[in-house]
Amino acid sequence: MARFLPLSEAVAENLNDGDTVAFEGFTHLIPTAAAHEAIRQEFADLTLIRMTPDVVYDQMIGMGMAKKLVFSYAGNPGVGLLRRLRDAVENGFPRSVEIEEHSHAAMANAYEAGAAGLPCAIFRGYRGAELAKVNPNIKSIACPFTGEELAAVPALRPDVSFIHAQKADLQGNVLIEGIVGVQKEAALAARRAVVTVEELVDDFDDLHPNLCILPHWTVTAIAVVPGGAHPSYTHGYYARDNAEYLEWDKIAADREVFRAWMDENVLQAAPDDFAKRVEKLRLAR
Amino acid sequence: MARFLPLSEAVAENLNDGDTVAFEGFTHLIPTAAAHEAIRQEFADLTLIRMTPDVVYDQMIGMGMAKKLVFSYAGNPGVGLLRRLRDAVENGFPRSVEIEEHSHAAMANAYEAGAAGLPCAIFRGYRGAELAKVNPNIKSIACPFTGEELAAVPALRPDVSFIHAQKADLQGNVLIEGIVGVQKEAALAARRAVVTVEELVDDFDDLHPNLCILPHWTVTAIAVVPGGAHPSYTHGYYARDNAEYLEWDKIAADREVFRAWMDENVLQAAPDDFAKRVEKLRLAR
Amino acid sequence: MSKSDFTPNEMMTVAASRALKSEDVCFVGIGAPSAACNIARLTHAPDITLIYESGTIGTAPDVLPLSIGDGELCDTALTTVPVPEMFRYWLQGGRITIGFLGAAQLDRFGNINTTVVGDYDHPKVRLPGGGGAPEIASSSQEVYITLAQSKRSMVEKIDFYTSFGHGEGGDHRQRLGIDTKGPTLLITDLAIWKPDPATREFTVVSLHPGVTREMVQETCGWTVKFAETLEETPPPSELELATLRDLKARTEAAHKGA
């Protein structure tokens, strides 16, 4: 049953050192505020799962919080590489990070299998692709009817998933709309699901019947953090801060510049700061 | 690419004797008008697929059109048994019908696998259930990671699927809303998809971004048939004719009464008749 | 309306409703389960989550649906999802606390037949089949069963295992790799039954008002076991009975059409 908590408590109660954790968002609705809170609380030895690790995972890896990364595309989308991740993988700085690498199809199917309570997912994939040779978590099975060989990957079952969404109602039901990504699956696949939302509304009575909603009994904790996805965006609330994604490439290129930026913008900052970061990006409603 | 056709042509062009065909609808949006058109055109030796064969399949089986039925629940929902189906299975009248029987979970997963282009579906099912002993299309596989035995069924790939939906736009995109059932999967799993709709609108520009839409390039033919789901219903247009479902139990109980009813209400009727059948059931909009 | 003035079927529905809590997430079958779940929602368990296999989650119908997919269910639901998702994320995903089933035939171990009377290939009566029940029985955290007692429905041996209960009893579920509890409650029009902790055979733990052991045995096809201390089911309260009757009256009017 969903509890409404300040973000600091929602993170403190649900994340532990050594956890396997997903901060999911597919370009849209990235839970930046939750990730920054986790950085401030200095968690260690995390296994980070995400299809598209981008700036927030570059930040967590740069701060030395990750022992392992499970992913399918590690880039600053449309901009380039993740320079803190590169430093960790290529130079072991500030620590080496174990890599479990998949394709998007594999990760999406693995989250889906996790949400569906299955131990594994099967799909037609990885044919001729070399990842299958370097990742022991890619196996195959034969269709018992046609004999066709299909790829199999283990289901993803995070200890905790953090996502950002548009709205919660007073009961703790959560609405996700626009590019919904894999967030419903990530939340349902996890033992604990923590959601930051733009706003709280009385109820969802006026919504279309077929929208993407997480019932309150699937959510562990909810924190209201307006702007909490910045520099990602929230459909219906504010636009993506593409300029900041372009800027990140320079910040992450240098270890010192990175640390200074993190100190000013994360360690010395608070969840409330996100609201003003999106002010100039807010959409006419 | 979707072609707009009169229902008689849409059925004539897309259904053939001996086809494997699904007229899908999960209580809501049952494509009754399309099924009645198929009855008038006297197709034979059909393999009928549906999770919940109800009145229209009772009618098709009673008319001797089906050589096989693939299903998971064959009842008049909330009312009782399907009496024409019983007569076929128990007495071979008017012909015997081969049965391939599954659970709902199996059929839903099998449609999903068909839409996803897979040869089979896996799920945790049929444990201790005797269907697995009488249906050779229920097999099992072992998860290559945990060793857990999971049920496997072949994907459903109908030659043609018929569904009913709320709206098409001028391009031939189709909107399904309310209880969406397995219709999207049934349409995408089929070689040909034929859709009857309540109405034609200019475009879908004002719709919520996350609704259930079949793009025009997934649809073979569209026929506008207001009321075409009666006695089932169309969310937003007219209510379910529960009285007619209750009445069906008496009609189907007797071979002669059944034939007389079919003659009057199907063989001598036309797609245009559906509009007036739902007049008293129309919702305030 | 006096307290003694209720039918066995009303007692069954009310007794079943009492077994449900506001925290429950119920996968609801049509008929007595649907009535019981909605009475619970309208009386002591206002926050109970009712799920019908048509994909409607958190529904609160004003009249009982005739089918599992009436418009009323979608109109009042928190959200409506595709049927494949319903069976994958919600049932198989382990989110259902109570799966509520009826039965055409039931045995003492809670195994259910809704497929055929007689031989599968040459049935005497072809029943509708399992629908969602085989996986409701194995994936719900617990299963409640409701049934009007008769020797035809409560049998020594069912003709077909549509949905697995406790099999031959004991740890048969675990031996098949089923890690959910299975049938934990049977509510008939005469009594409340619970499985014996060791054998898993359904045992009468409470008789409804006015019901005798003999009445239970006479309408059951196996030799009935009774608990050492038998309780008497409290009769329906006025609120329970009024709620049930109002719901049934609204439902009957609605199903007859305008």
Added chain:
Amino acid sequence: MSKSDFTPNEMMTVAASRALKSEDVCFVGIGAPSAACNIARLTHAPDITLIYESGTIGTAPDVLPLSIGDGELCDTALTTVPVPEMFRYWLQGGRITIGFLGAAQLDRFGNINTTVVGDYDHPKVRLPGGGGAPEIASSSQEVYITLAQSKRSMVEKIDFYTSFGHGEGGDHRQRLGIDTKGPTLLITDLAIWKPDPATREFTVVSLHPGVTREMVQETCGWTVKFAETLEETPPPSELELATLRDLKARTEAAHKGA
């Protein structure tokens, strides 16, 4: 704006756009593929369906997205579906006619590396990885590749097989059970390449205006095969060029922020 006044990159984008038809359903990658697909949509193929892996189907952005999930894509899409559905029903389901890929390293058989430069376990450069590409390459009915030529990107042997093209050539795809056509077109800033019908090696079939064979060979890490009759790619029309430049200008303004 004169016809000769265009860059190699503009020629590449325009040439790629011409290969697309209104009937195509394209799975679009970011960068040159995205520009080419949108130029096609804005010129000769107005009904083309553009799909981005974020789940947006039938999108028509007014500016190019910086990422595959910009709001513009959802705002203009026919519908937006969950990412698991995108990979299952739409890509794996065989609905994509053209998968449009870029590459960090490419070999003569259309095999693509976007994973690492150097050894996988101890890479010289850790690239972003495959994302959707491994299955775009195998499940799309055909694959088009765009790439600016350089000896660093067009190599004799790629360091890692992120996405399978024609493998070692010939019927290598079929031998691996891949029944789609694979890379059928390579469009660089200098030329148009198609696979040899037998060997599947990419062969230059058309040189862009002003480009020589030597220029193609100097910027390619393998010994280039040329078709017997080489065509010259028609230069960008004024409409194509104006459309591309307007789109780029709108995009640049939008990405810099208000």
